[in-house]
Amino acid sequence: MSLRNLRGKSAIVGVGEAGVGDAHGFSAMEILAQAAIRAVADAGLTMQDIDGLATCSSASSMWALPVAEYLGLRPQFIDSTMLGGSSFIAHLMPAMLALESGQCNAVLVCYGSTQKTGTFSRKAMSDAFKLIDPLPYEHPYQPMLPPTAYALAASRHMHEFGTTRAQLAEVAVAARRWAQLNPQACMRDPLSIEDVLNSRMISTPLTVRDCCLVTDGAGAFVLMRAERARAEKQKPVYVLGNATAVWNRQISSMEELTVTAATESGQRAFDMAGLKPSDVSVVGLYDAFTINTLLFLEDLGFCPKGEAGAFVQDGGIAPGGRLPVNTNGGGLSCVHPGMYGIFLVIEAVRQLRGDCGARQVKDAKIALAHGNGGTLSSQSTAIFGLEETL
Amino acid sequence: MTTNDHSSSGPDAVFQDYLAQGEFRIQQCDSCSRHVFYPRVLCPHCGGTRLAWRAASGHGAVYACSVVMGKPGTGTDYAVVLVALQEGVRMMSHVVDCDPHAVKIGMPLQALIIEKEGKPLVVFAPEKLVETSHGAAR
Numbered sequence: 001m002s003l004r005n006l007r008g009k010s011a012i013v014g015v016g017e018a019g020v021g022d023a024h025g026f027s028a029m030e031i032l033a034q035a036a037i038r039a040v041a042d043a044g045l046t047m048q049d050i051d052g053l054a055t056c057s058s059a060s061s062m063w064a065l066p067v068a069e070y071l072g073l074r075p076q077f078i079d080s081t082m083l084g085g086s087s088f089i090a091h092l093m094p095a096m097l098a099l100e101s102g103q104c105n106a107v108l109v110c111y112g113s114t115q116k117t118g119t120f121s122r123k124a125m126s127d128a129f130k131l132i133d134p135l136p137y138e139h140p141y142q143p144m145l146p147p148t149a150y151a152l153a154a155s156r157h158m159h160e161f162g163t164t165r166a167q168l169a170e171v172a173v174a175a176r177r178w179a180q181l182n183p184q185a186c187m188r189d190p191l192s193i194e195d196v197l198n199s200r201m202i203s204t205p206l207t208v209r210d211c212c213l214v215t216d217g218a219g220a221f222v223l224m225r226a227e228r229a230r231a232e233k234q235k236p237v238y239v240l241g242n243a244t245a246v247w248n249r250q251i252s253s254m255e256e257l258t259v260t261a262a263t264e265s266g267q268r269a270f271d272m273a274g275l276k277p278s279d280v281s282v283v284g285l286y287d288a289f290t291i292n293t294l295l296f297l298e299d300l301g302f303c304p305k306g307e308a309g310a311f312v313q314d315g316g317i318a319p320g321g322r323l324p325v326n327t328n329g330g331g332l333s334c335v336h337p338g339m340y341g342i343f344l345v346i347e348a349v350r351q352l353r354g355d356c357g358a359r360q361v362k363d364a365k366i367a368l369a370h371g372n373g374g375t376l377s378s379q380s381t382a383i384f385g386l387e388e389t390l
Numbered sequence: 391m392t393t394n395d396h397s398s399s400g401p402d403a404v405f406q407d408y409l410a411q412g413e414f415r416i417q418q419c420d421s422c423s424r425h426v427f428y429p430r431v432l433c434p435h436c437g438g439t440r441l442a443w444r445a446a447s448g449h450g451a452v453y454a455c456s457v458v459m460g461k462p463g464t465g466t467d468y469a470v471v472l473v474a475l476q477e478g479v480r481m482m483s484h485v486v487d488c489d490p491h492a493v494k495i496g497m498p499l500q501a502l503i504i505e506k507e508g509k510p511l512v513v514f515a516p517e518k519l520v521e522t523s524h525g526a527a528r
Binding site: 136137138140141142143144148151152153154155156159200201202203204205206250251252253257 | 402427428453454455456457458459468470472480481482483484491495506509511
């Protein structure tokens with residue numbers, strides 16, 4: 001069997017979010033469950049219909065267990081593969097295989113984090129990571145992770161291709177302009193290129209405005225076989241392609257700092273979908289840092305290697321630009337609760353359903369969501385489409 | 391030229407032991423001849439399991455650089471670099487004896503071993519500085 005046979009065989013039938021921004025007073029599990037309830041209700045299902053579960057967390061090594069327990073699930077399919085922020089896009093393929101084989105009928109993919117307001121703060125987590133995810137050939141040099149890793153990649157992109165800090169800033173400004181069209185986005189104040197350049201430097205060449213937000217938030221979606229999906233409440237959003245690639249964990253082990261494994265995940269996902277970049281109407285790229293967006297525009301084939309700086313210039317990916325990218329405001333301006341991947345899927349689904357109000361991309365038929373995890377380490381690409389694209 | 395057949399400790403420990411003796415050694419695969427960093431029990435290029443410990447030349451150049459900013463005015467900014475070693479491998483490190491903001495991609499570097507928190511650590515200095523103030527790196 002070719003993966004091509006899985007094209008369009010599964011569809012997302014419900015999405016939900018909770019605790020986006022500040023979930024003060026709630027635990028990560030509580031907002032995860034609220035997002036799950038919303039996704040299940042959005043699909044017109046009940047929690048009893050869910051017989052597959054995919055979830056993971058940075059803060060718990062056995063996270064699928066308490067999630068199944070809390071939601072009262074007895075899943076016949078469980079995936080808790082932890083690849084960092086790309087995880088919830090990478091969870092698509094095993095879920096599709098499980099659905100296609102008949103192992104289960106409705107998979108809930110869910111995530112929640114209270115990294116902003118919770119007791120397990122970002123600082124505590126960063127200290128814990130040094131023990132549970134040791135990087136013995138990096139930690140002694142005190143890189144501020146993750147920003148320094150991405151800053152190193154940015155330094156290389158600037159060196160090799162003449163990319164400028166102003167071009168990096170364009171990515172943050174575009175994200176903010178989209179966020180201003182999204183009432184749910186956390187950061188909606190005006191932001192100029194000068195504001196980004198003049199904000200506090202974190203790890204050169206990245207300022208605090210080149211870095212994603214630190215927020216709370218939970219997201220969930222429900223995936224079903226296409227023939228079942230058509231019977232549900234919402235317009236199904238079909239998975240046309242999905243692929244995941246991992247080449248390294250540490251930034252110091254990356255072969256080329258300006259070429260990520262997204263070149264592989266993107267190619268495989270496009271092959272499965274039988275599509276090319278120019279077919280895509282709306283794009284979501286995991287923008288943990290401004291350099292990410294440039295790297296992924298190139299690696300996924302939206303522009304040639306080295307040319308993403310020019311591609312994003314003069315509002316190239318902002319509202320009204322040449323390509324709508326990160327229309328919810330992205331990790332830079334909408335929401336970023338530790339791992340952001342699931343929100344890329346949710347925004348792709350909403351765009352294809354036409355639910356996006358002021359930020360709606362006209363006639364959106366094909367959406368791409370690209371997740372990144374670790375420090376440019378794991379890459380997962382998904383391509384979604386409406387019924388007419390099957 | 392020691393081979394990696396120490397029965398009592400793994401490559402991580404062997405690397406540290408060499409550093410403690412003042413030697414910066416990296417592995418080279420017997421099968422494909424490529425150098426390997428960080429130390430491993432197999433070659434990530436070809437899967438070979440015979441890896442020899444070679445004395446590193448210590449010569450390298452800045453491949454990528456980021457200055458981590460400390461509190462303004464405290465002089466605590468420091469440069470984190472990826473160094474391309476002459477042997478064709480890359481490692482994270484610090485550049486010492488140099489204004490962190492003066493570190494540039496392509497700058498030639500020379501390795502030296504310092505002690506940090508009771509452990510030996512490979513750092514780098516601009517190549518000329520090493521010759522004048524530190525002597526040849528070991």
